[in-house]
Amino acid sequence: MAVVTFLALMVSVATGFAAAADQEPIEIRIPLANSRELDVGVLVAKLSALTGVRVKPPVGKLFLPVAGVGGGLSRTTLATILGDDMRLEVDQGVLIVEVERRVLDPDRLHGWTESVQRLAEHVDREAKRRAKYGMRALKSYRPNDPGRPTVCLVHGLNSSSGGFVHMITPLEEAGYGLVVYDYPFNRSLAESSAQFAQDWQSFRRSVGEKRPWAIVAHSMGALVARSFVEDPESPVSDFSTLIMVAPVNQGSSLAKAQTFLQLLNGVQAIQNKKTTEALAHLGDGLGEAAQDLTPGSAFLTALNRRPRREGVSYHIVAGDAGIVSSEARRTVEARINAMRKEGGLLGGLTRFATADLSTRLDEVSDGFGDGCVSVASSRLPGVTDHVVLHANHAELIRAPLLFADPGPVACMPDLLRWLDASRIPTKGANQGR
Numbered sequence: 566m567a568v569v570t571f572l573a574l575m576v577s578v579a580t581g582f583a584a585a586a587d588q589e590p591i592e593i594r595i596p597l598a599n600s601r602e603l604d605v606g607v608l609v610a611k612l613s614a615l616t617g618v619r620v621k622p623p624v625g626k627l628f629l630p631v632a633g634v635g636g637g638l639s640r641t642t643l644a645t646i647l648g649d650d651m652r653l654e655v656d657q658g659v660l661i662v663e664v665e666r667r668v669l670d671p672d673r674l675h676g677w678t679e680s681v682q683r684l685a686e687h688v689d690r691e692a693k694r695r696a697k698y699g700m701r702a703l704k705s706y707r708p709n710d711p712g713r714p715t716v717c718l719v720h721g722l723n724s725s726s727g728g729f730v731h732m733i734t735p736l737e738e739a740g741y742g743l744v745v746y747d748y749p750f751n752r753s754l755a756e757s758s759a760q761f762a763q764d765w766q767s768f769r770r771s772v773g774e775k776r777p778w779a780i781v782a783h784s785m786g787a788l789v790a791r792s793f794v795e796d797p798e799s800p801v802s803d804f805s806t807l808i809m810v811a812p813v814n815q816g817s818s819l820a821k822a823q824t825f826l827q828l829l830n831g832v833q834a835i836q837n838k839k840t841t842e843a844l845a846h847l848g849d850g851l852g853e854a855a856q857d858l859t860p861g862s863a864f865l866t867a868l869n870r871r872p873r874r875e876g877v878s879y880h881i882v883a884g885d886a887g888i889v890s891s892e893a894r895r896t897v898e899a900r901i902n903a904m905r906k907e908g909g910l911l912g913g914l915t916r917f918a919t920a921d922l923s924t925r926l927d928e929v930s931d932g933f934g935d936g937c938v939s940v941a942s943s944r945l946p947g948v949t950d951h952v953v954l955h956a957n958h959a960e961l962i963r964a965p966l967l968f969a970d971p972g973p974v975a976c977m978p979d980l981l982r983w984l985d986a987s988r989i990p991t992k993g994a995n996q997g998r
Contacts, residue, residue, distance in 0.1 A: 625692020721784025
């Protein structure tokens with residue numbers, strides 16, 4: 566009798582252990598790229614295989630940051646798509662995913678399958694959007710045609726090649742062939758610059774291009790283009806002229822707000838159930854470029870140590886139509902200076918918070934900056950051809966707001982003058998020395 570009781574107890578314990586094991590979550594471990602980014606396609610494949618659901622695997626690739634500044638937002642976005650039966654945790658460069666076994670219950674399995682399939686579709690949709698990045702020729706482009714020189718347009722932060730919409734027709738009518746470059750503007754500038762170099766060389770190789778191009782780059786795009794042009798490994802025969810419009814050569818303190826705005830946009834997208842939009846924000850990076858644009862950043866310091874490239878004609882056009890009037894600036898400075906003189910905590914905090922007040926005001930004040938970049942920050946040692954126009958950051962490359970489309974583009978007369986001069990090299994042209 567005792568033996569029977571003991572056997573029954575052992576069976577009961579074993580059954581209990583088995584039942585407990587059946588209730589433990591399914592664990593998935595995925596190594597992260599660069600210790601911080603998840604290949605979402607790999608996540609879909611693992612979820613499909615280990616939970617036994619059949620989904621159409623994504624064709625494209627999408628990497629999301631799951632660590633660092635955007636990590637929490639990415640994990641929240643994934644949880645919103647996949648539901649409450651999944652938990653995500655990052656541990657030493659590995660993403661640990663726990664999926665509750667109840668998703669396999671007959672009454673839950675269909676919903677879980679739909680969630681995993683929805684994530685796969687998000688990946689494909691976002692990968693399709695990102696496929697538009699890279700070098701793209703417009704109809705005006707003619708490779709190796711000396712009668713139609715090529716101009717490559719490179720956009721800046723929070724923009725795309727569509728920002729040049731008002732410049733395209735005047736350039737084409739003036740006899741230039743155009744190539745435009747699009748890229749995810751929130752990735753680190755080192756990454757964007759390396760990708761630009763790769764895409765540039767790949768495109769030229771694919772069409773058999775041998776003639777040099779002129780580059781017209783706006784805002785942050787000037788740094789991406791400069792990084793390539795001033796790289797001693799880049800073939801100088803590929804480019805003849807670098808025209809920088811509102812370049813952030815010395816940085817902009819306003820870039821610090823970029824990360825916050827992106828986080829805010831991402832949170833709003835999730836709250837509004839716009840998960841595709843949230844993935845777009847996250848997949849394109851989160852404030853990494855903004856960090857590189859901050860005055861004194863490691864990227865700017867390294868880039869500005871480089872000499873101007875021999876044989877390249879440099880030109881800069883900046884704007885000084887700020888959003889703060891001279892009178893308003895004087896009022897702000899007077900109030901801040903008065904607060905700085907205060908004793909105690911208030912005075913100390915004011916002095917600390919406004920240490921670079923003059924620089925910040927230059928970026929937005931009329932007569933000093935274009936609302937984003939100060940005239941002083943646009944300058945680059947060795948480049949003497951520097952023109953200042955009374956236009957704001959956007960108006961330098963686009964028609965003024967509310968103006969009849971397409972309207973005048975502030976920088977166009979100077980651009981055409983510089984580009985026309987570059988067709989026939991002349992002695993004494995600014996070589997950036």
